[in-house]
Amino acid sequence: MTNxxxxxxxxxxxxxxDNAEAGDVPGWxxxxxxxxxxxVLIWAIAGPALTDLFNNAINRILSI
Known part of the structure; x- marks a missing residue:
């Protein structure tokens, strides 16, 4: 009974x-x-520069 x-x-x-991966959800x-x-950090830092780069490229294509 005790066992x-x-x-x-x-x-x-x-x-x-018995399951070795049971606690892996918090890691993911x-x-x-x-x-x-x-x-979000990279977008906040490089967002304006990338927007200007894109707009310049589109303007060059449209001006041809």
Whole structure:
């Protein structure tokens, strides 16, 4: 009876002991958020320069 109770408690508190990748979701969330933050940061810094570059290229094509 004691082994059964221990097994039940272990299964209740640690249900994923046999799955090695059970706790990997927070890592992927962190990677996704950091990537999004880098995109926003780069866009904020280089956005106006890239917009001017694009507009100059379009104006050169249209003026030919």
């Amino acid at each position: 059964y109770v221990r097994a039940a408690i272990r299964k209740f508190f640690w249900p994923c002991t 969330v962190m990677i996704t958020l950091m990537t999004a933050a880098l995109v």
